[in-house]
Amino acid sequence: MRSYKSIAVLTSGGDSPGMNPAIRGVVRTALHHGIKVYGVQRGYSGLINGDIHLLSSKGVSNIVQKGGTFLKSARCSEFHQANIRAIAANHLRKLGIEALIVIGGDGSLTGAHLFEEETGLPVIGIPGTIDNDIFGTDDTIGFDTAVNTALGAIDKIRDTADSHERYFLVEVMGRSSGFLAIHVGIAAGAEMIVVPEFAVDIEAISLQLATSKRKGLGSSGIIVVAEGNSPGLTNRLAEQLTHHGHTPYVSILGHIQRGGHPSGHDRVLASCLGAKALEYLLAGYSDMMVGINQGQVVNVPLDNLTRYRKGLDPELLKIALQLHK
Numbered sequence: 438m439r440s441y442k443s444i445a446v447l448t449s450g451g452d453s454p455g456m457n458p459a460i461r462g463v464v465r466t467a468l469h470h471g472i473k474v475y476g477v478q479r480g481y482s483g484l485i486n487g488d489i490h491l492l493s494s495k496g497v498s499n500i501v502q503k504g505g506t507f508l509k510s511a512r513c514s515e516f517h518q519a520n521i522r523a524i525a526a527n528h529l530r531k532l533g534i535e536a537l538i539v540i541g542g543d544g545s546l547t548g549a550h551l552f553e554e555e556t557g558l559p560v561i562g563i564p565g566t567i568d569n570d571i572f573g574t575d576d577t578i579g580f581d582t583a584v585n586t587a588l589g590a591i592d593k594i595r596d597t598a599d600s601h602e603r604y605f606l607v608e609v610m611g612r613s614s615g616f617l618a619i620h621v622g623i624a625a626g627a628e629m630i631v632v633p634e635f636a637v638d639i640e641a642i643s644l645q646l647a648t649s650k651r652k653g654l655g656s657s658g659i660i661v662v663a664e665g666n667s668p669g670l671t672n673r674l675a676e677q678l679t680h681h682g683h684t685p686y687v688s689i690l691g692h693i694q695r696g697g698h699p700s701g702h703d704r705v706l707a708s709c710l711g712a713k714a715l716e717y718l719l720a721g722y723s724d725m726m727v728g729i730n731q732g733q734v735v736n737v738p739l740d741n742l743t744r745y746r747k748g749l750d751p752e753l754l755k756i757a758l759q760l761h762k
């Protein structure tokens with residue numbers, strides 16, 4: 438066991454629905470144990486600039502249902518430099534803050550690992566990203582909400598696609614991972630799913646569209662495309678399919694997927710991970726992330742996140758392929 442008088446919490450990277458209940462989980466659990474909690478504004482930017490303020494129990498009232506993060510989030514390129522991370526640690530020390538809880542994606546948690554290693558300040562990570570691409574955890578805060586937000590839009594697109602006998606390429610988020618696309622694709626009954634983990638085979642997509650039409654399997658459909666890390670991918674795909682004699686429509690869902698009220702699932706996940714992060718800290722742990730493995734809360738060394746990459750579930754991929762027409 439370890440005792441703490443003061444800790445800090447921040448949200449970093451792309452925001453995700455459920456970050457607010459995660460902050461609330463951290464704050465209320467810490468206060469329950471008599472520990473003061475500071476909120477850092479705008480992720481690592483606030484840590485570097487010393488934008489750090491004391492939080493209260495009342496201050497986290499009425500946020501459990503709100504999307505986004507009331508602490509604000511940011512991407513902060515300066516935090517990649519060790520000398521800047523040392524400045525950030527000094528801001529915490531000056532305020533008597535003894536540990537840091539970081540809520541964010543794979544990048545934020547990689548930064549957290551380096552911060553702990555270099556400064557010796559205890560750090561616990563909480564996985565918050567709509568991408569669900571963090572090694573060592575089956576789930577991340579915001580993923581469930583984002584899947585449902587994308588589904589709400591795709592169900593509507595399917596109505597008009599069906600009436601007008603059109604194919605739609607629907608772009609979902611996921612710069613380097615297809616988790617969102619696979620889940621959304623299966624749940625939306627997509628005719629095809631394109632993910633960054635596999636090279637796009639335009640000939641195969643074209644052939645499948647032609648075969649479906651020939652077999653009378655339907656003149657309309659949805660192809661879910663993960664945005665990948667080359668901007669404009671979906672529009673390029675549509676152009677290439679047009680050259681193959683198809684007339685696809687494009688709908689890019691964009692940042693709508695990052696907002697909105699967190700789902701019940703994400704609120705519970707966030708609250709539990711927030712509380713558990715505190716319990717692990719008090720139990721003497723550091724340099725780890727609280728994650729989910731087969732429904733149980735587990736601790737994952739942050740070092741593992743930097744060394745291994747989470748892969749798509751082969752079983753889910755097989756099912757997705759079988760369910761295509």
Ligand SMILES: Nc1ncnc2c1ncn2[C@@H]1O[C@H](COP(=O)(O)OP(=O)(O)O)[C@@H](O)[C@H]1O
Pocket residue numbers: 449450451481511512513514515516517518541542543544545546547548549551566
């Ligand atoms: N390798 C790294 N070293 C130090 N800090 C990092 C590193 N990767 C990311 N970060 C910090 O975390 C922030 C968020 O990372 P990013 O990858 O953009 O989002 P996410 O955490 O949601 O995956 C970055 O802007 C940077 O401040």
Ligand SMILES: O=P(O)(O)OC[C@H]1O[C@](O)(COP(=O)(O)O)[C@@H](O)[C@@H]1O
Pocket residue numbers: 450451452512542543544565566567568610611612664695
């Ligand atoms: O809004 P931004 O900063 O352009 O980021 C877009 C990216 O952020 C995400 O929404 C979430 O990714 P992270 O959790 O890694 O930040 C990606 O799916 C998307 O590619």
Ligand SMILES: [Mg+2]
Pocket residue numbers: 450542543544566568
């Ligand atoms: Mg990320």
